[in-house]
Amino acid sequence: MNKDRKISAPVIRRLPRYYRFLGELIDKNIQRISSRELSDKMGLTASQIRQDLNCFGGFGQQGYGYSVKGLHDEIGHILGLDNRYKAILLGAGNLGKAMAVHLSFEKIGFRLIGIFDNDPNKVGIKINDLTVMNEDDLERFCQENHPDAAIFCVPKSSAPELLEKLYKLGIRNYWNFSHYDLAFEHDDIIVENVHLNDSLMVLCYKISDKNGQKEN
Amino acid sequence: MNKDRKISAPVIRRLPRYYRFLGELIDKNIQRISSRELSDKMGLTASQIRQDLNCFGGFGQQGYGYSVKGLHDEIGHILGLDNRYKAILLGAGNLGKAMAVHLSFEKIGFRLIGIFDNDPNKVGIKINDLTVMNEDDLERFCQENHPDAAIFCVPKSSAPELLEKLYKLGIRNYWNFSHYDLAFEHDDIIVENVHLNDSLMVLCYKISDKNGQKEN
Numbered sequence: 001m002n003k004d005r006k007i008s009a010p011v012i013r014r015l016p017r018y019y020r021f022l023g024e025l026i027d028k029n030i031q032r033i034s035s036r037e038l039s040d041k042m043g044l045t046a047s048q049i050r051q052d053l054n055c056f057g058g059f060g061q062q063g064y065g066y067s068v069k070g071l072h073d074e075i076g077h078i079l080g081l082d083n084r085y086k087a088i089l090l091g092a093g094n095l096g097k098a099m100a101v102h103l104s105f106e107k108i109g110f111r112l113i114g115i116f117d118n119d120p121n122k123v124g125i126k127i128n129d130l131t132v133m134n135e136d137d138l139e140r141f142c143q144e145n146h147p148d149a150a151i152f153c154v155p156k157s158s159a160p161e162l163l164e165k166l167y168k169l170g171i172r173n174y175w176n177f178s179h180y181d182l183a184f185e186h187d188d189i190i191v192e193n194v195h196l197n198d199s200l201m202v203l204c205y206k207i208s209d210k211n212g213q214k215e216n
Numbered sequence: 217m218n219k220d221r222k223i224s225a226p227v228i229r230r231l232p233r234y235y236r237f238l239g240e241l242i243d244k245n246i247q248r249i250s251s252r253e254l255s256d257k258m259g260l261t262a263s264q265i266r267q268d269l270n271c272f273g274g275f276g277q278q279g280y281g282y283s284v285k286g287l288h289d290e291i292g293h294i295l296g297l298d299n300r301y302k303a304i305l306l307g308a309g310n311l312g313k314a315m316a317v318h319l320s321f322e323k324i325g326f327r328l329i330g331i332f333d334n335d336p337n338k339v340g341i342k343i344n345d346l347t348v349m350n351e352d353d354l355e356r357f358c359q360e361n362h363p364d365a366a367i368f369c370v371p372k373s374s375a376p377e378l379l380e381k382l383y384k385l386g387i388r389n390y391w392n393f394s395h396y397d398l399a400f401e402h403d404d405i406i407v408e409n410v411h412l413n414d415s416l417m418v419l420c421y422k423i424s425d426k427n428g429q430k431e432n
Contacts, residue, residue, distance in 0.1 A: 012421055016414035079417050080424025094317060098310035099412070108413055109420035148423065173423050175416060190426060192419035194412065196315070197324055198232035200391060201295050203408035204325030205228055207364065207389050208296025210406060 007078075011052050015075055017042060018052075022072035034065040081109045085173075086145065090162060091153035092117040092125065092132045095177060099153060100127045110149065114141055118158075135162075142169040149173040156180045223294075227268050231291055233258060234268075238288035250281040297325045301389075302361065306378060307369035308333040308341065308348045311393060315369060316343045326365065330357055334374075351378075358385040365389040372396045 021041055025033060035053075039046040053066070076082065087110045089096055096115070105112050115127055118135040125132045133141065141147075150171050154162060159180035173190045176182050182191045237257055241249060251269075255262040269287070292298065303326045305312055312331065321328050331343055334351040341348045349357065357363075366387050370378060375396035389406045392398050398407045 012418060013414075015421065016411070016417040019417065020411070020414070079421045081417065081420060083420065083424060085420065085423055094310050094314035098314050101310060103412065103416065105416075108417050109424075110416065149419065173419065175419050190419070190422045192415055192422065194415050195232070195236070196319065196410065198236070199408055199410050200319065200321075200326065201232040201235065201297065201324050202228060203365065203389065203391050203406070204297060204299065204301065205231065205295045206406045206408065207301055208299060208325075 007055050011055055014042075014044075014052060015079055019072060019075045019079065019081075022068055022075065025068045026072060031068055032065040033068055038066070079109065081107070083109045084111045085109055085148040086111055086113045087149040087151055087175075088112075088114040088116065088138075088141070088147045088171075089151045089153060090116050090135075090166075091155075091158075092119075092122045092127065093153065096151075096153035097127055099151060100130070113145055113147060116141075138165060139169060142166075142171070147171060149175065151175045152178045152180075152182070154178050160185075223271050227271055230258075230260075230268060231295055235288060235291045235295065235297075238284055238291065241284045242288060247284055248281040249284055254282070295325070297323070299325045300327045301325055301364040302327055302329045303365045303367055303391075304328075304330040304332065304354075304357070304363045304387075305367045305369060306332050306351075306382075307374075308335075308338045308343065309369065312367075312369035313343055315367060316346070329361055329363060332357075354381060355385060358382075358387070363387060365391065367391045368394045368396075368398070370394055376401075 018038075021038075022033075035046045035049045039049045042049065044052075053071070084106070087105065089100055089112060092100075092115050096117075100112060100115060112128075112130065115130050115132045116135050116138060117123060117132050120134075122132050123134045148171075150166050150173070152159060152162070152174060156179045159176075159178040159182065163174075163180075163182055163185070167186060167189070172188060174182050174192070176191050176193045177196075179195070182193075183189060234254075237254075238249075251262045251265045255265045258265065260268075269282070300322070303321065305316055305328060308316075308331050312333075316328060316331060328344075328346065331346050331348045332351045332354055333339060333348050336350075338348050339350045364387075366382050366389070368375060368378070368390060372395045375392075375394040375398065379390075379396075379398055379401070383402060383405070388404060390398050390408070392407050392409045393412075395411070398409075399405060
């Protein structure tokens, strides 16, 4: 891919969906797919698919479709999934534990190298092959291991202080579940927010909309 | 709002963000906001904001901005957050527990009325004020309580069988963390999927993109 070419934010948001769907095709031993089949499955128009894929080279051949494996690997490469960014997890509560246990970090560009909590009852617990450390150890750990990213599974109230600590320790990339606006104080950090409430609200809308249609 | 007017999917996706941001303004006692201020905060153009808000009535007055509370309440109403849809949670592992404990269902249109798991070690555990039930009790429970929605915090492998069971019991609305394509077999169900991997891949892209720019 030409690194100088800027990919727009909506296309970037769609890349993981392409990647996921193409991975399922590989599991089913499907080797080629047309833009029409891809579009049916993705809920996009065929022309939008072609436009998206043209952004980074265009793997299609007229009348012949796309190479599933070629496209999958290229999208993985564009997403940077062949990296092993070192991530630390802040918060070993239910959510933090769920992330540490269920996500296959290695498959999506990261390696989880440390888990921290300030609750003495959680420090020392083993999650996968990592032992939960005290937040007091953050400074030493970061100076020794230089993590690239931090995963914030902490309550909103703990987020500001923790952010300042990690910012001073040089961490500029955050995956944020805390509902606190991490980017507010620092415009040189990268934040990807997860707002689970938003998703549930959309479900609420869809149910209400369907019920409303029935009533009409 | 005119119920006959169809709101487009991208606008619907943005509504929870408006709602969240306006809620924060209310907490700060801010009563009016201009479309330019809203757009700065939301990362959209002012004209897009006006277009979005015109979809459902238009609360702005020229040169006077929007009523924060009026807009917040109207968006909540459009999202259907004043409902109390009865939801059951499938899976009382770390992720299920995190959802049950951290989400304020009542504030976003739902009421959690039951939690189920098939692991005997989890059945009987109390989460908030609910006792985890055995999945064998699903039929009786659904016939007595008629849940509106199911939250799938189960592994992909358990999802197909569980879906068939709940579908037969009349449940048509799903919040899905399972990575299984629930809508594949049934086109009369509403599914809102949460793909946490996708979000982490976007973070990976952003880090790689930044690093690439540095290298260039």
